[in-house]
Amino acid sequence: MDVQNTINELTKAKEHEELGKITVHGWMHKQGSRKFKGPVAKSWRKRYFALEGAKMYYFHSDVDCRKYFNSRNGELVVGAIDLRDAFKLEQSERLDLPARGIVIHTRHRAWLVCPETDQDFTMWFDALEFTVMSAGSGNVVKRDLPNVRVYEMKGRFSYRFWYVIFVITALIELAGIVLWFPLGIEPCDVKYKTDTCEEIQLLYADTLQCGDKPFNGVWDPPQWYHWSAGIETVQCFKEPHIGDWVSYFLFYLAEFISISLGFLYYLGMWKPVRRGARYLRDFEPHFPPEKWPTVDILLCHYAEPAEDTIATLEKIMNLDYPPHLFHVWICDDGYCKSKWEAGAAVPKVSVNTGVIEDAGDVRHEVAQFMYDRVCESYELEVDEWRKEHTTVKMPTNANPRIVNRADCAVGSVRDDYHYHGLPKLTFVGRIKPPVHHSKAGNINNVLYNEGACGRYAIILDNDMKPHEMFIQATLPFFFDVPQNSKITRCCAPGCGDIGKICCALCQAAGVPEAQIMYCSKDCYNASGHVKSSVHRRQTQNTMSERMMCASCGSKINQKKGLCRKCNRAVSQRDSNQFVGVSADDYSDHVSVNQVGYVQTPQYFEDCLQLRLGDPCGHRNSTFFDSAQTGMDGYDCASFAGTNAIFRREALDSVCGIQYGSLTEDAYTGKMMVDKGWKGYYFRKDLEGEEADRIRLAEGAVPESVAAALAQRKRWAKGNFQIFLRNKKSLVTPSGSRRKWSCLRSARSTSSCDGSSS
Structure with a gap:
C-alpha cells in the first residue's frame, strides 16, 4: 500500500512539475469561426500559441501569453485545444492557406493552424506529434503530402446556393416580361377598362388605335393569362405600332442572351479546384533523373x-x-x-x-x-x-x-x-x-x-521567359503514383511477406496501412492487433463506424476488425514473397494518366502600365483567377497559347495545333478535351512559403493601346469562329456539362483540318 501511495505521489509531483512548462510557443495563423462556408466569410487570425502539456493555448499577443503563465488569469486566453481528444494529425492539403497548415482532428472538430515558416512548421509538427502519441489518444500522423494533389476550393455550397437563386430570379424576370409587362394588353383607357371600344371612341374627337382583342388580334391568350395579367374585365386594348413591337422583342432578346451567357459563365464555377505538386526531383519515392522523359x-x-x-x-x-x-x-x-x-x-x-x-x-x-x-x-x-x-x-x-x-x-x-x-x-x-x-x-x-x-512539348511565346523550375513543376501532373508503393509488408514481428489483409476499423479511421497490414490470419493473431493500443485508440475515437470491409465490401467482425471473406481467401501463408518499390513504377502511360496538357498563368514583368493600375486589363484576372479554376474542375482548362506543356500523344491525336480560327490555342485545347484528354490549370504562386511561391513564366505587355485593342479583337473574332465551327457537338449527351463549361469561354469543336500528308 505504501508503494502505491509513493507511486501516486511521484506521479502528482511529475504532473505538477510539468504544469506551467511550455514545450513550444510562437505565432501561427488560425482560421476563425464562420457562420457560413465560403471565401467571402473566411477570416484568418494571427494568434500567439503556447503548448503546455496536452493543451495548446492561443492568445492575442505574446505579452498576454507571458502574463497568463505568471498569473493564470483565464481572461487572457482566447481559446485552447485539448490534445487529449486528438486522434489524427496531418498536414493540410489546402492551397488557399497563408502558409503550410497543420490539421488537428479531435472528437468535436478539426483545428487548422498555419505556422509562418518551414522551420516553425517542423517545430510545431514534431511537438504536436509527440504530445498526441504520448497522450495515448491517437496515432494517425500524416506528415507528408502526396506528390500530386488537388484541392477542392471552399465555399462550393454557398456558391451553388446563390447560383440556383440567380437562375430562379432570371427565369422569373423572363416570365415577368412576357406575362406582366408586354405590349398589346394595355387598356385603351385606364379609367374605362370595362367599356367597349365604341363607347370609349365617343369620348374622344380623334380616332383611337384600339381593338377589342389583345396583341393587335394576332394572338388570343387563354383565360389563365387574362387572370395573371389582371385584364379579365378589359374590353378594349391599345394596338401598338410596329416600331413598338420591334423594340419590345429586341429588348427581350437582349435580356435572354444576357441571362443565357450568365448561366453558362457561372456554371463554369460550379466546382473550382486548385492543384499542387512536388517538384519532379522531390518525388517520394525517389524518381531518378535517368528515367525522366x-x-x-x-x-x-x-x-x-x-x-x-x-x-x-x-x-x-x-x-x-x-x-x-x-x-x-x-x-x-x-x-x-x-x-x-x-x-x-x-x-x-x-x-x-x-x-x-x-x-x-x-x-x-x-x-x-x-x-x-x-x-x-x-x-x-x-x-x-x-x-x-x-x-x-x-x-x-x-x-x-x-x-x-x-x-x-x-x-x-x-x-x-x-x-x-x-x-x-x-x-x-x-x-x-x-x-x-x-x-x-x-x-x-x-x-x-x-x-x-520529345515525349512532351512546351509552347512559349517569344517574350514569355520561363522560370528555371518550369519543367520540374509541370511534369509531375503526367505521372501516376508507383503501383508497388501501395504494396506493404506484413507488420508482424519477424515477418517480411507481402501484406494481404488489414484491420478494416483502423483503415477506416485513417491508420496507415503499413501499421495494420498482415499476410495471413496467423500473423494477425500472433501480433495481438486487437489488444494493441493502435486498435483500441482508433475504435474508440473513430468519428464514423465502418461496418464493411474497405477492400471487398463484406461484413467484418466488429470485435476483431477482420474481414471474413478476405481472411478465407488468403488463409495460406506464402513465405517467399518480396516486392520492392521501384522508380520504374512511375508511369505516364495513357492507361493510368490521361492528362493531355497543363496550362500555367500568363504573368507580366513590371512596367509602367501595371504600376498605373493596369488600365487595359492585361493581367486577365477574371480569366486566369476565376474562369480557369472553374474549368479545371471539369478537367478542361483552356489552352491560352503559351506557357503550356503538352503530352505529344495528345497533340498527335488531334493532328497538332488546329487551323480554322484566329485563336488556334483555344480551339486545340477544346479538340483535345473532346478526344478524352484532360486539361489542367496550375499555379505555383499560391503554394508554400512566400519565398517558394514562383511565377512559372513572365512576359511583356503590348506596348500601345492600339496593340492591346488589336489583341482583344483577334481573341473575340477567333472565339466566334470556334463557336461557328461545329455546333452539333455541343449538345451531345456525353459530357454535356463539360462541353458547356468550355463553351462559356467560346470553345467549340471541329474536325482535324491539319491531317498528315
Whole structure:
C-alpha cells in the first residue's frame, strides 16, 4: 500500500512539475469561426500559441501569453485545444492557406493552424506529434503530402446556393416580361377598362388605335393569362405600332442572351479546384533523373525584337532539367519570304529583309549566342561558323514535295547546335505554303516536318521567359503514383511477406496501412492487433463506424476488425514473397494518366502600365483567377497559347495545333478535351512559403493601346469562329456539362483540318 501511495505521489509531483512548462510557443495563423462556408466569410487570425502539456493555448499577443503563465488569469486566453481528444494529425492539403497548415482532428472538430515558416512548421509538427502519441489518444500522423494533389476550393455550397437563386430570379424576370409587362394588353383607357371600344371612341374627337382583342388580334391568350395579367374585365386594348413591337422583342432578346451567357459563365464555377505538386526531383519515392522523359521546347517568333528572343532563350537554357533531355526549337516564321506565282509548283524564296531591319536578325543572334558559349578561339567569323551547322530543305521543280506535311510548310532553313553539356538548340526558318496558317502552321512544321520527337512539348511565346523550375513543376501532373508503393509488408514481428489483409476499423479511421497490414490470419493473431493500443485508440475515437470491409465490401467482425471473406481467401501463408518499390513504377502511360496538357498563368514583368493600375486589363484576372479554376474542375482548362506543356500523344491525336480560327490555342485545347484528354490549370504562386511561391513564366505587355485593342479583337473574332465551327457537338449527351463549361469561354469543336500528308 505504501508503494502505491509513493507511486501516486511521484506521479502528482511529475504532473505538477510539468504544469506551467511550455514545450513550444510562437505565432501561427488560425482560421476563425464562420457562420457560413465560403471565401467571402473566411477570416484568418494571427494568434500567439503556447503548448503546455496536452493543451495548446492561443492568445492575442505574446505579452498576454507571458502574463497568463505568471498569473493564470483565464481572461487572457482566447481559446485552447485539448490534445487529449486528438486522434489524427496531418498536414493540410489546402492551397488557399497563408502558409503550410497543420490539421488537428479531435472528437468535436478539426483545428487548422498555419505556422509562418518551414522551420516553425517542423517545430510545431514534431511537438504536436509527440504530445498526441504520448497522450495515448491517437496515432494517425500524416506528415507528408502526396506528390500530386488537388484541392477542392471552399465555399462550393454557398456558391451553388446563390447560383440556383440567380437562375430562379432570371427565369422569373423572363416570365415577368412576357406575362406582366408586354405590349398589346394595355387598356385603351385606364379609367374605362370595362367599356367597349365604341363607347370609349365617343369620348374622344380623334380616332383611337384600339381593338377589342389583345396583341393587335394576332394572338388570343387563354383565360389563365387574362387572370395573371389582371385584364379579365378589359374590353378594349391599345394596338401598338410596329416600331413598338420591334423594340419590345429586341429588348427581350437582349435580356435572354444576357441571362443565357450568365448561366453558362457561372456554371463554369460550379466546382473550382486548385492543384499542387512536388517538384519532379522531390518525388517520394525517389524518381531518378535517368528515367525522366524528353521535352521539346518550342519558342515561337515572328517579327518580335531579337533581343527579346535572346533574353527568353537564355532563361530556357538555364532550366533545371538534364540538358540532354530537352531540345530547344526557335520556330521563326519571318526569316524566309516565299512568293508564289500563279501555276508555279514551288515559290521564289528570299530572306525577309524587311522583318530583319525592323526586328533584328534572330538567326544571327542565335548563332552568336551559341558561338560565345562553345568556341574557345575566334578563328572563324560567326556567320562562317554558323554555316557549318546549316541544313537547307528547298523545294525544286523536280522535287516539289520534300516535307511530310505540306499544309504547314514546303521547306525550311535550319541551324542545329548540339554540344556536350548544353541542351540541343535548333533554329528553324519556315518556308511558307500559299496558305500558311500563321502560328499554328509554324508549330506544326517543327512537330511534324523537322523531327521534334520529345515525349512532351512546351509552347512559349517569344517574350514569355520561363522560370528555371518550369519543367520540374509541370511534369509531375503526367505521372501516376508507383503501383508497388501501395504494396506493404506484413507488420508482424519477424515477418517480411507481402501484406494481404488489414484491420478494416483502423483503415477506416485513417491508420496507415503499413501499421495494420498482415499476410495471413496467423500473423494477425500472433501480433495481438486487437489488444494493441493502435486498435483500441482508433475504435474508440473513430468519428464514423465502418461496418464493411474497405477492400471487398463484406461484413467484418466488429470485435476483431477482420474481414471474413478476405481472411478465407488468403488463409495460406506464402513465405517467399518480396516486392520492392521501384522508380520504374512511375508511369505516364495513357492507361493510368490521361492528362493531355497543363496550362500555367500568363504573368507580366513590371512596367509602367501595371504600376498605373493596369488600365487595359492585361493581367486577365477574371480569366486566369476565376474562369480557369472553374474549368479545371471539369478537367478542361483552356489552352491560352503559351506557357503550356503538352503530352505529344495528345497533340498527335488531334493532328497538332488546329487551323480554322484566329485563336488556334483555344480551339486545340477544346479538340483535345473532346478526344478524352484532360486539361489542367496550375499555379505555383499560391503554394508554400512566400519565398517558394514562383511565377512559372513572365512576359511583356503590348506596348500601345492600339496593340492591346488589336489583341482583344483577334481573341473575340477567333472565339466566334470556334463557336461557328461545329455546333452539333455541343449538345451531345456525353459530357454535356463539360462541353458547356468550355463553351462559356467560346470553345467549340471541329474536325482535324491539319491531317498528315
